[in-house]
Structure formats: structure tokens, C-alpha cells
Amino acid sequence: MPELPEVETVVRDLRPLLAGRTVVGVRHSAKKLRRPWRPAWNARVTGATVAGVRRRGKWILVDLLDAKRNPPVADAPGSPVLRVHLGMTGQFTVVPAATPEPDHLHLAFALDNGTDLLLRDPRRFGSAEWFASRAALEDEMNAELGPEPFGLDAAAFRDAVTGTARNLKAVLLDQTIVAGVGNIYADEALFRSKLHPARTGKSLAADECDRLRLAVEAVLTKAIASRGSTIRDYVGGSGLRGGFQNEFAVYGRTGEPCPTCTGAIACERLAGRSSHFCASCQKSSPQSKTKKATKARTV
Known part of the structure; x- marks a missing residue:
């Protein structure tokens, strides 16, 4: 199961590949992950721009700029967030859109520069969820997670x-x-x-x-x-x-x-x-x- 170093590596790899990119489409599999992706989230994510990528514990957090807000505000408590967990065998990667689709693909976020952000997970213990509010997400996560291991009191x-x-x-x-x-x-x-x-x-x-x-x-x-x-x-x-x-x-x-x-x-x-x-x-x-x-x- 990917632990903090693996998740941090994914975040650092994705950050320059996703920052400033806009999601232009979403494809999802009918096979459910541990926490199912809701089809209604497709419209919520499409049109959103990536403001940043960060980590909390073993979770990947993709901060989004809501296209419906005028003007969009980065890092605001009300900004939406995509939360991803890699489970035991999950992979979250950016590839050229022309790349042949891999097996066990669950989500594909088409980006405005001709690349796709893919989430594949053979064992399906991973998850991806959309949160309308960064504040609500962090309230939930802080209630479940202790401090980060760097600079512990x-x-x-x-x-x-x-x-x-x-x-x-x-x-x-x-x-x-x-x-x-x-x-x-x-x-x-x-x-x-x-x-x-x-x-x-x-x-x-x-x-x-x-x-x-x-x-x-x-x-x-x-x-x-x-x-x-x-x-x-x-x-x-x-x-x-x-x-x-x-x-x-x-x-x-x-x-x-x-x-x-x-x-x-x-x-x-x-x-x-x-x-x-x-x-x-x-x-x-x-x-x-x-x-x-x-x-x-x-x-």
C-alpha cells in the first residue's frame, strides 16, 4: 500500500504537470472504487482549473478553481477539492491523451494541453471524491488524522x-x-x-x-x-x-x-x-x- 513517501512523490510529480491546467472532460468506469465516484461530479470538475496539488497523510488533494466563481479564488475555504487515495494498488499519472488506455482504468480527466490525468487501481481499494468546500474537507480530515510527521511537537x-x-x-x-x-x-x-x-x-x-x-x-x-x-x-x-x-x-x-x-x-x-x-x-x-x-x- 502506498504510504507517505510514495504519495508525496506522486504529489511532487503531478504538481508541475497539473498546475494551471483546466479539466475539459471526465470519463469514469462503471466498476466502483472503495468510495464510488458519483457521475454528477463530472460536471462539477469539468471546466475547473487546477490551483495546486498537495498531500495530507496518505491522501492526494487537488485544489481546484471553480469556473462558476467570478473571479475564481485559489485556496479559499469555499474552493472545491478533488481528494484521491491510492488504496493498495492505485496509480495516479499524467500521460499524453493518445496513450493507449490501460487496464483497470477508473477515472480519466482530460486536460486542456492534450494530456490525461488517469486513476487506475486493479484491486479497487482506492478512491476519488469531489468536495465542494475545502473547509468542509479539512474539517473532516483533521478530525481523522493526527499531525504530519515532520517537525512533530x-x-x-x-x-x-x-x-x-x-x-x-x-x-x-x-x-x-x-x-x-x-x-x-x-x-x-x-x-x-x-x-x-x-x-x-x-x-x-x-x-x-x-x-x-x-x-x-x-x-x-x-x-x-x-x-x-x-x-x-x-x-x-x-x-x-x-x-x-x-x-x-x-x-x-x-x-x-x-x-x-x-x-x-x-x-x-x-x-x-x-x-x-x-x-x-x-x-x-x-x-x-x-x-x-x-x-x-x-x-
């Missing part, structure tokens, strides 16, 4: 993590705590911070919380620089693949040597997902307790 993150008895894998996958992190980058961040995914949030000391917060940001930043991870279907908005899969320390590497200690990477089911870690580098018990036990044995 240290105290607020500590409180969120240590205030739960859930394991750290579940904590990182909780979009209300930090938006955009998924299975791949949770594993990689936990390895970088030397924290076992089965540790509970409330077991972490303040310095461990800080280490985790910084690791999440560092891993995501590095993944974005590599255009995300292509495991199966993911491509950026320009159709190019990601490269961070070549840099995984633990994810998907069960039985392979740890890049730090050469011990075998383990895999355990946590929070309903496969979790990859190094049992040697990522201790399963709090560091403070380990120190106390060691001291007791030497007395």
Missing part, C-alpha cells in the same frame, strides 16, 4: 506514545497519532530507533520517545529522496518507480542478516501486520529494566 508525541498500552507497531500505524506512516516505514523507523515493535507505548522513557520521533522523520525523509518504495504496482505521478526498496534494513527481509549485527531478521504478526525486526538490536524490554537486572546480578 516532542512533548505531544511523548504524551501520545506513553499514554497507551498498545504495542509500538500499532501506535505508529494509528493515523490519529501521526499521519502517513504505514507498515513499511513503521518497521524501518523502529529499527532505526532500536525499539522492538512489541514494546508498549507506556514502557518508553522520554529519550526513547524522542529517538522514535526523530527516526520516523529521518526514515520518511530518506524514502522521499528515493521516490518511495516500489514493491509491486507503485509508480510516481510521472510513471517512474521508487528506489527505497533497495535500502530496506528490515522490512521484507525475514531470515536475512541484520545490517548492523548480522543476526537474522525476524518477523512477527503485530497489530494485524507482519512486523520485521532484529531481536538483537531491538530489545523487547525497556532499557532501564535491563540495567536494573544487570546491577542486581552483580551485587
Whole structure:
């Protein structure tokens, strides 16, 4: 499933290709996505000009200028927005209009420069929705999503993590705590911070919380620089693949040597997902307790 680095890469690819372009037509498939596209939205989107493309969590947001407003205003609370989620296998790309239509195509937005913005999704877990009001959309999303993982408030993150008895894998996958992190980058961040995914949030000391917060940001930043991870279907908005899969320390590497200690990477089911870690580098018990036990044995 595309996570924050993949979605951010799509957004960055699409931004120069869509900015200032006007939608001149919409085609949609009869096959429904997870959240069905409403045919009535075709007329709403046709004639609208793209004001910008941005990301919130794992969502792609295309800000539109309503052609019916005089004059159109960019970024106004009442401006319409197209919200897209890539699901597990979605691709959102711009191609020349003459390009043969791909299979599993669900939406095609014809643009005024002879290109098409295509949304295809073989497994149909993705979605595309039109919102009349940017303010209404953001009210809904802010109620469901926590802060972005860049520049997180240290105290607020500590409180969120240590205030739960859930394991750290579940904590990182909780979009209300930090938006955009998924299975791949949770594993990689936990390895970088030397924290076992089965540790509970409330077991972490303040310095461990800080280490985790910084690791999440560092891993995501590095993944974005590599255009995300292509495991199966993911491509950026320009159709190019990601490269961070070549840099995984633990994810998907069960039985392979740890890049730090050469011990075998383990895999355990946590929070309903496969979790990859190094049992040697990522201790399963709090560091403070380990120190106390060691001291007791030497007395």
C-alpha cells in the first residue's frame, strides 16, 4: 500500500504537470472504487482549473478553481477539492491523451494541453471524491488524522506514545497519532530507533520517545529522496518507480542478516501486520529494566 513517501512523490510529480491546467472532460468506469465516484461530479470538475496539488497523510488533494466563481479564488475555504487515495494498488499519472488506455482504468480527466490525468487501481481499494468546500474537507480530515510527521511537537508525541498500552507497531500505524506512516516505514523507523515493535507505548522513557520521533522523520525523509518504495504496482505521478526498496534494513527481509549485527531478521504478526525486526538490536524490554537486572546480578 502506498504510504507517505510514495504519495508525496506522486504529489511532487503531478504538481508541475497539473498546475494551471483546466479539466475539459471526465470519463469514469462503471466498476466502483472503495468510495464510488458519483457521475454528477463530472460536471462539477469539468471546466475547473487546477490551483495546486498537495498531500495530507496518505491522501492526494487537488485544489481546484471553480469556473462558476467570478473571479475564481485559489485556496479559499469555499474552493472545491478533488481528494484521491491510492488504496493498495492505485496509480495516479499524467500521460499524453493518445496513450493507449490501460487496464483497470477508473477515472480519466482530460486536460486542456492534450494530456490525461488517469486513476487506475486493479484491486479497487482506492478512491476519488469531489468536495465542494475545502473547509468542509479539512474539517473532516483533521478530525481523522493526527499531525504530519515532520517537525512533530516532542512533548505531544511523548504524551501520545506513553499514554497507551498498545504495542509500538500499532501506535505508529494509528493515523490519529501521526499521519502517513504505514507498515513499511513503521518497521524501518523502529529499527532505526532500536525499539522492538512489541514494546508498549507506556514502557518508553522520554529519550526513547524522542529517538522514535526523530527516526520516523529521518526514515520518511530518506524514502522521499528515493521516490518511495516500489514493491509491486507503485509508480510516481510521472510513471517512474521508487528506489527505497533497495535500502530496506528490515522490512521484507525475514531470515536475512541484520545490517548492523548480522543476526537474522525476524518477523512477527503485530497489530494485524507482519512486523520485521532484529531481536538483537531491538530489545523487547525497556532499557532501564535491563540495567536494573544487570546491577542486581552483580551485587
